[in-house]
Amino acid sequence: MPPRERxxxxxxxxxxxxxxxxxxxxxxxxEVVGNEDVKDQFLRxxxxxxxxxxxxxAALLVGPPGVGKxxxxxxxxxEAGYEVVEVNASDRRGAEEIKRIVGESSRQATLGATxxxxxxxxxxDGLVGHEEVGGVGALASIIEKTEVPIVMxxxxxxxxxxxxxxxxxxxxxxxxxSKRDIMTRLRTIADAEGIKVSDEVxxxxxxxxxxxxxxxxxxxxxxxxxxxxIDPELMVxxxxxxxxxxxxxxxxxxxxxxxxxxxxxxxxxxxxDSETLFTWVFDNLFTQIKDPGAIAExxxxxxxxxxxxxxxxxxxxxxxxxxGNCILASAPGIVxxxxxxxGERFAFPSKIRFMQETGPRRQVMRSILGKIAAKSHxxxxxxxxxxxxxxxxxxGAGRLGVAEFYELDGEEVKVLKEGIxxxxxxxxxxxxGTRKS
Amino acid sequence: MLGILSGMDVxxxxxxxxxxxxxxxxEVxxxxxxxxxxxxxxxTKVMxHMLFAGPPGVGKxxxxxxxARDLFGPEYIDVGLFMxxxxxxxxxxxxxxxxxxxFARTIPLGGVGFKxxxxxxxxxxxxxxxxxxxxxMEQFSSTCxxxxxxNYSSRIIEPIQSRCTVFRFRPIDERHVVEALKRISARENLxxxxxxxxxxxxxxxxDLRRAxxxxxxxxxxxxxxxxxxxxxxxxxxxxxxxxxxxxxxxAGRLVEARDALRNVLYVNGVSERELLVQIYREVFxxxxxxxxKLKAVSLxxxxxxxxxxxxxxxxxxxxxxxxxxxxxxxxxxx
Numbered sequence: 001m002p003p004r005e006r007x008x009x010x011x012x013x014x015x016x017x018x019x020x021x022x023x024x025x026x027x028x029x030x031e032v033v034g035n036e037d038v039k040d041q042f043l044r045x046x047x048x049x050x051x052x053x054x055x056x057x058a059a060l061l062v063g064p065p066g067v068g069k070x071x072x073x074x075x076x077x078x079e080a081g082y083e084v085v086e087v088n089a090s091d092r093r094g095a096e097e098i099k100r101i102v103g104e105s106s107r108q109a110t111l112g113a114t115x116x117x118x119x120x121x122x123x124x125d126g127l128v129g130h131e132e133v134g135g136v137g138a139l140a141s142i143i144e145k146t147e148v149p150i151v152m153x154x155x156x157x158x159x160x161x162x163x164x165x166x167x168x169x170x171x172x173x174x175x176x177x178s179k180r181d182i183m184t185r186l187r188t189i190a191d192a193e194g195i196k197v198s199d200e201v202x203x204x205x206x207x208x209x210x211x212x213x214x215x216x217x218x219x220x221x222x223x224x225x226x227x228x229x230i231d232p233e234l235m236v237x238x239x240x241x242x243x244x245x246x247x248x249x250x251x252x253x254x255x256x257x258x259x260x261x262x263x264x265x266x267x268x269x270x271x272x273d274s275e276t277l278f279t280w281v282f283d284n285l286f287t288q289i290k291d292p293g294a295i296a297e298x299x300x301x302x303x304x305x306x307x308x309x310x311x312x313x314x315x316x317x318x319x320x321x322x323x324g325n326c327i328l329a330s331a332p333g334i335v336x337x338x339x340x341x342x343g344e345r346f347a348f349p350s351k352i353r354f355m356q357e358t359g360p361r362r363q364v365m366r367s368i369l370g371k372i373a374a375k376s377h378x379x380x381x382x383x384x385x386x387x388x389x390x391x392x393x394x395x396g397a398g399r400l401g402v403a404e405f406y407e408l409d410g411e412e413v414k415v416l417k418e419g420i421x422x423x424x425x426x427x428x429x430x431x432x433g434t435r436k437s
Numbered sequence: 438m439l440g441i442l443s444g445m446d447v448x449x450x451x452x453x454x455x456x457x458x459x460x461x462x463x464e465v466x467x468x469x470x471x472x473x474x475x476x477x478x479x480x481t482k483v484m485x486h487m488l489f490a491g492p493p494g495v496g497k498x499x500x501x502x503x504x505a506r507d508l509f510g511p512e513y514i515d516v517g518l519f520m521x522x523x524x525x526x527x528x529x530x531x532x533x534x535x536x537x538x539x540f541a542r543t544i545p546l547g548g549v550g551f552k553x554x555x556x557x558x559x560x561x562x563x564x565x566x567x568x569x570x571x572x573x574m575e576q577f578s579s580t581c582x583x584x585x586x587x588n589y590s591s592r593i594i595e596p597i598q599s600r601c602t603v604f605r606f607r608p609i610d611e612r613h614v615v616e617a618l619k620r621i622s623a624r625e626n627l628x629x630x631x632x633x634x635x636x637x638x639x640x641x642x643x644d645l646r647r648a649x650x651x652x653x654x655x656x657x658x659x660x661x662x663x664x665x666x667x668x669x670x671x672x673x674x675x676x677x678x679x680x681x682x683x684x685x686x687x688a689g690r691l692v693e694a695r696d697a698l699r700n701v702l703y704v705n706g707v708s709e710r711e712l713l714v715q716i717y718r719e720v721f722x723x724x725x726x727x728x729x730k731l732k733a734v735s736l737x738x739x740x741x742x743x744x745x746x747x748x749x750x751x752x753x754x755x756x757x758x759x760x761x762x763x764x765x766x767x768x769x770x771x
Contacts, residue, residue: 282752286692295691296756296763303740303756307748314747351751354696358704369706376455377498379525379558381708385715386493387452388705389678390650393670394450397657401450 020221021214024189026075032068033185033213034177041172042072046080046118049149056170058143058150060124062157063174066212069153073120086120103142118149125154125161140164176211179203185213186220195220196229204232247280251346254281255288257333260326274309274325278302281332283349288332294339301331364415371406392416453653454646457621459503465496466645467613471604475504482549486574486583488598490590491606494644497586500606501555508549518545519553525561530569537573541581552581560587567594574600608643617645618652627656632664640671678705679715680722686758687723687765694758702751709750713741716757729764736760 026032029039042061048054061069077084087101101119121139143150143165152169154162183199183206190197197220205223209216223230282302289295308324311317355362369380372387394402396417403413459465462472462479471489478484489497498521505519513519520540527533537554545552562570571594574583583601587593590603609617615634622629633655641648654670655662672680682697701707707715720733740753 278752282755286695292689292691292759292763292766296759299756299759303743303748303753306752307743307746310747310749350692350696351699354699355703358700362704362706365704365706373523373526376452377502377521377523377557379523379561380706381525381711382493382558384706384708385711386646387454387650388707390654391452393654394657399450399657402452405451405455 019218020189020193021217024192024217026068026071028079029072029075032072032075034181035068035072035174038172038174039072041170042076045170045172046076046149056168057146058152058165058169060157060162060165060169060171061151061153061174062155062171064176064211065155066209066214067174067177068213069174070120070122073118073151077118081116083117084120085117086122118151119146121150121152123154124152124165125156125159136161136164140168143168177213178211179206182206182209182211182213182216186216189217190220194228195224197224198232201230201232247277248346250277251280251284254329255284255332255336257330258337260330260334274321274328275313278306278309278328279349279351281328283351284346285332287347289336289339291339294335298332298335301327301335305331361415361418364412368406368408368412368416371408375406453621453625454649457617457649459496459499460506462500462503462507465500465503466617467609468496468500468606471500471606474602474604475500479504479507484549484551484553484582485602486578486600487585488590488593488601488603489584489586489606490588490593490603492588492608492644494641494646495606495609496645497606498555498557501553501584501586505553508553517552518548519555521555521557523557525558530562530566533570534573537577537581541577544580553584554581555584555586557586559585560589560592564594567597571596571600609645609648610643611638614638614641614643614645614648618648621649621652622662625656627652627660627662629662630664633662633667636664636667636671640667679712680719682758683716683719683723683761686761687725689762689766691759691762694762695755698754698758699751702754709744709754712750712754713737713744723761725761725764726768729768732764733757733761
């Protein structure tokens with residue numbers, strides 16, 4: 001998940017003033033929440049510049065979004081009187097830009113500029129180019145020459161793009177902010193802002209944030225906007241911060257269900273429509289449940305859920321959704337529990353991958369069927385049934401005349417032939433049962 | 438591997454179903470009563486709206502074309518007197534109405550005084566769309582006669598049926614299928630024995646299009662066609678994909694079966710309706726106990742109905758496949 005622009009999402013919701021995340025950005029190192037050891041490490045590194053040449057002229061701050069990587073730099077700069085020159089790698093890509101700013105700042109440093117500077121390169125994992133060309137390579141060579149501290153920020157420390165930078169920078173790893181720390185910080189801000197909110201709600205907010213302090217503050221601000229308070233019932237309106245993580249948690253809850261709970265889907269609070277969730281559950285069924293009888297039973301339930309959900313959508317009778325959702329949320333777990341064990345890791349739905357992978361072929365096939373339909377006076381659906389199977393064998397056997405008749409192009413002929421084995425005389429194909437009378 | 442084909446002419450091979458499509462009513466095979474009535478129309482030039490009802494591959498569309506050709510002459514389409522719309526591929530009744538409007542708003546000069554519009558696969562329209570289409574028929578009936586083709590007349594709403602003369606097309610009689618096969622084989626220099634013609638007759642079940650397709654596919658394998666050739670090509674061409682996915686399910690390889698199903702549905706573009714028909718044909722040949730076949734048929738009926746109610750075809754069909762797997766594993770357990 002890419003880091004979010006600070007406060008940007010809620011700007012329209014707020015009539016006045018600065019977003020809370022900006023307003024309460026730490027001004028001193030001590031105000032930075034959590035990651036105490038990283039703070040120490042950063043302090044050691046940055047002060048080593050005044051004691052002569054540091055071992056690494058750059059620092060690489062890595063960690064998930066919203067844990068205070070950028071805030072740490074700004075807090076220190078404010079406290080120690082540095083100017084922060086920020087380059088957002090994903091905004092202003094390219095080596096030249098970075099080189100210009102870094103070069104200029106380095107020169108000024110050697111000229112003994114009055115104000116100390118630190119260069120902050122945000123989102124370096126968004127830099128284009130490999131080691132030799134483009135942003136990363138340029139940045140690496142700039143680090144060699146720089147006379148000012150360079151701080152780089154990234155989410156994924158193991159991004160292959162960062163290989164050249166990892167060896168030239170001191171890596172500082174940020175962890176998630178603990179639930180407790182998030183709650184404390186939310187309480188401080190809420191009290192300062194006069195937001196009426198219970199500890200229970202703060203706990204839910206902190207839980208939902210999953211270690212991301214920024215999103216927790218943003219959530220609190222959004223939910224209290226206009227009223228100055230947070231009604232516990234409002235919590236369900238919050239979308240998921242991190243769909244992937246949440247969907248895997250939801251799958252765990254669904255396949256772990258042991259009672260029929262009509263409210264389960266709502267409680268999962270997924271930022272996902274039931275159609276998509278259905279695909280995730282249905283595609284994971286075969287790895288979660290192993291016994292054939294149990295699979296059949298589970299699919300029976302889910303096919304009934306599908307019927308309810310489809311009716312609700314087709315007829316726009318949303319009251320029918322609850323029946324489908326109840327079955328969808330409860331049946332997999334209940335069936336799985338009885339069938340015992342199983343349970344490989346949950347996987348991304350194969351349906352989505354399938355549709356992506358077959359996209360080009362499906363397009364060619366649509367074009368083929370359109371041509372057959374037009375010339376043979378039938379719908380594309382009938383063409384796929386009444387003509388396509390025969391044409392595939394004919395074309396597969398080299399009878400290209402039929403392809404010419406339908407004006408198929410080379411690509412279409414290729415797709416048509418795919419997966420066809422031309423039956424040969426003398427090779428036996430045994431067939432169960434018989435159609436002969 | 439195409440060695441045995443190397444001696445053949447690979448160029449002269451347009452689809453025989455097109456090559457031997459009837460051009461005039463004289464060439465329409467079987468369907469004597471229909472043809473007789475249509476001849477009366479040709480003579481009197483008094484044409485009612487018509488509904489052609491019957492199974493696939495028995496000549497509904499071909500007869501409509503042949504009739505129009507006999508009535509208007511060989512240029513019947515180019516001179517703008519005949520138009521064909523496929524209800525199944527159109528975006529909706531509004532598109533159809535627009536097309537009809539553009540076609541039928543001008544009165545044809547001279548001739549018989551009306552045009553003909555063929556609405557093929559008209560039973561694919563929803564009831565609401567059919568009601569709308571009925572009004573279109575009313576609106577343009579002074580300049581245009583309508584022929585509706587459908588597999589089932591019962592799926593056409595009463596108000597339309599009552600405005601149409603219903604022609605019932607029957608499955609092509611065995612005798613006529615054999616005749617057609619022999620005639621085409623002679624023209625294509627094929628030798629085909631009696632076992633082979635019987636095999637094709639059995640496999641095609643009165644569907645002449647399927648019979649001719651089977652003959653042509655057999656001819657790609659050998660110019661001497663016997664029973665074995667027919668069954669071999671039929672095995673590949675007809676429902677090979679469907680049989681494979683069913684057999685994967687019976688073997689308990691459900692994930693592969695599901696992927697094969699997706700391939701049939703989404704890549705090959707087979708509609709769920711057609712797929713259900715194919716599955717029904719194949720269920721009886723599966724290696725599961727007989728009473729489980731009955732269960733399977735019953736379940737197939739259930740999911741067929743659900744899909745018609747708007748349920749998701751893939752989900753319903755995977756459910757069916759997983760039950761096949763379950764039936765097969767129960768069978769082994771005993």
